Amino acid sequence: HGHMGHTAGLAQLGPEAMAVEGLRIFAASDLNNLLLAMPLWSPLMKRLQLTPLIPGRALDLAPDLQVTAVPVPHRDEWGVGTAAFVIQGPNRRLLYLPDIDNWDDWPRAAKILASVDVALVDASFYSANELDGRAPVAHPLVPDTIERFAHLPTQLALTHINHTNPILDEDSAEWTAVLASGVQIAHTGQQFIL
Template identity: 45%
Template sequence: MTPSVREDAPLRAVVLGTAQDGGRPQVGCHCGLCQAARRDPALVEGPSALAVIDDVQHKIWLVDVTPAFPQQFDWLETYLGSPYALAGALVTHAHIGHYLGLAHLGREVMGAHGVPVYVSPPMARFLTAHAPWSQLVQVGNIRLEPLAPDVPHSLAPGLSATLIPVPHRNEHADTMAIVLEGPMRRLLYLPDIDRWEPWADTLARVLPSVDIALLDGTFYDADELPGRSRQEIPHPPVVDTLERLARLPPLPQTTVYVTHLNHSNRLWDPVHAEALAAHGLRVARRGDQHVL
């Protein structure tokens, strides 16, 4: 895959992974979709993450640092074709699929120096208070940059990020969606949310203001979790998201994707993904590229 670099649009977001925290295949799972991924390496996928690429300065910002960070970073370097510097990372929340990869910045592996990690203030407190993350802070491998929510923060000239609080199971800290804004486009990254209802007004406000949205697509429908009612499912099923989007005023400039697919999700099958796209909702794929 050859990335196309546009001199007039030096910033782009590239999708690094599209699976739920456990990836595909999920360890210990013998469902048909996981077994298929064990037979065919092309079906293996890491947890949901993005990279923002500055092709002029040769810099990378990660959006979520997953347990598959080593593989995802290797894939990205091959994709880019030349070394880029890690300029920073943004982390949405303290569930394993979204921050465990930070451990590789420590002295046992990369021995990074002062990589800025942009997080909410509660997430910064969590990382500062608990090993092994506290060691990254003490040694100076990472430099925590707590960001107040709902206001844009500049990451570099022409690139800003806004954290937006999201209702989610917050055992350790809180959960953020992230809006990235480049010189040309805005992108919403929202891999985890419990339900749309408490966030309905925010969704209706934010979606029309962005050009690209990547939303929580963990489960396709309630049938994926037999024996559990719709109310018990800790993510909005994609069929509900589709209904909710249909109730919003038309979004002519926003392209909406789902990501963070559970290993059990039927949308891994391109036939089902195409059927969903016919309804205006796309399935994110590794290597998708969005000019910012």
Template identity: 35%
Template sequence: MQILVLGSAQDAGVPQIGCDCLICSSARKNPKQKLFGPSIAILDKEKQYCYLIDASPDIKDQLELIKDILPKVKTQEKIPITGIFLTHAHFGHISGLWMLGKECIDAQDITVFCSSKMSDFLVNNHPFSHMIKRRNLNLSKMKINHKYPIEDFWITSFQVPHRNEYADTVGYIIEQNKKLLYLPDLDYWTDDLIKLVESVDIALIDGTFYSKDELPGRSDVPHPPIKETMELLDPTKTEIYFTHFNHTNLILSKEGKERKELQEKGFKIAADGLKINI
């Protein structure tokens, strides 16, 4: 079974709308430098299944990446999605669901796995409420910290401290031959979360900002910067990839010293299209 990184950018993607910073301008000129919104796929070529974690605003381009690998994926629709697990209600993680509605592909019974609070949010808010009534989406509530068997793998959600204006936030551990943890958004590290990262083989974690100085005039950077996270985690215990990059993140500059320093410390940088076998 394989994990495919469908998008390694923060919710807004790279380039970001209306931004002409060096990274965004360069990505506009060179589409290979574009990064899609945050999402991964859990897929198996032989068994022809494909589950997404989160539905980003770039979902329609991201599905092209999957189609190349899984031409005959097991699905009742024209799209290669067997089901979708959601982390939280922020824009970049759920807005792609809209593409499954009546105005777009009008999908039938795509199972959406999420927490109970997230399920309440979707049931009570347009356009998701409408999509549930039309059975574009079929909700399946997951208990936090409960290990569920799906196809031939296991998946467990865990609670994450993050701005929870609408529902709650979870990360996921996917387990087959190896354990992989996916944690794209968090506000700060706790001892329990650090232990959890140390307990898995591979982790894809919040790397939104490189340092706190990245957003001029803002002291309330709402994610732990990579610089500080590197002090807390040990890349010899767990293979650690940073993901969910904001367009301002210095590691996106291929020539920058930050990218080199991170790699010298033993950490890795996720990228759109990255495949990890577990």
């Protein structure tokens, strides 16, 4: 989606950094169009191969590897929507869902999570009082997410963790509670075999 934290990394592909030409980039058509229309991003976007992801339609990335965009409710200031991604490998399925406003706003949540083997889900905040002024930055809280999906056979892994979230501290009670629940805290370099 169009939030800065999810698009700023594109700058690393520009001539000032990697100087990439023709790299295939996958995004919703509306997001591609927004980036092409913005003077800051347009020169870079024209150097890339923009491939639209159509919600609900599987896209073959390689033999035995597909990705399907799944719309989810999240703040949409730019009018381009937000998607989670179901990645289908030869043997397993993974859901990558780093941003959602509220599980109650997405009636399909439990069904989608139950349909995958692994789900990396939004864990921005652990508690409502973790960050002053957080109200406009809607995200489900970690304990609520764990409680809501504990009954599913899906392996949960928490991602998109805000720097204020105590689960980043391995000495915290919150970190211990998450791991005791059987949920993983995703980390850099972690791999999931699909």
